[in-house]
Amino acid sequence: MMAITTPNLPPTSELFTKxxxxxxxxxxxxxxxxxxxxxxxxVNGLAPAVFDSPCGELLVHxxxxxxxxxxxxxxxxxxxxxxxxxx
Numbered sequence: 001m002m003a004i005t006t007p008n009l010p011p012t013s014e015l016f017t018k019x020x021x022x023x024x025x026x027x028x029x030x031x032x033x034x035x036x037x038x039x040x041x042x043v044n045g046l047a048p049a050v051f052d053s054p055c056g057e058l059l060v061h062x063x064x065x066x067x068x069x070x071x072x073x074x075x076x077x078x079x080x081x082x083x084x085x086x087x
Contacts, residue, residue, distance in 0.1 A: 015051065015059040024062070028069055034060075 016024065018038060022031040029037065038058055041047045049064025 009051065010061050010063075014062050016062055017057055017059060021060050021062065021065065025066075 018034045019031055022029060022034050037044060037046055038050060038060070041050050046065070046068050049061045049068055051059045051061065053059050
């Protein structure tokens with residue numbers, strides 16, 4: 001008989017969909033910028049905080065996401081929209 005191994009999953013109370021996470025932290029990223037960050041997670045370093053659910057939806061580990069977004073500097077961070085042009 002073959003044993004099934006599961007990865008170390010965080011508590012389900014810390015996992016959120018991208019829309020739930022965007023609603024919880026609107027001051028950090030919009031849903032569109034979060035979609036971009038999730039799409040490029042293999043390159044930008046967010047991959048360890050993202051889990052694929054059995055129904056095919058991505059779940060984001062909130063503490064891992066917050067550590068990732070607060071630890072980024074400069075051009076690697078998903079940029080917020082410019083509010084006004086500087087002359």
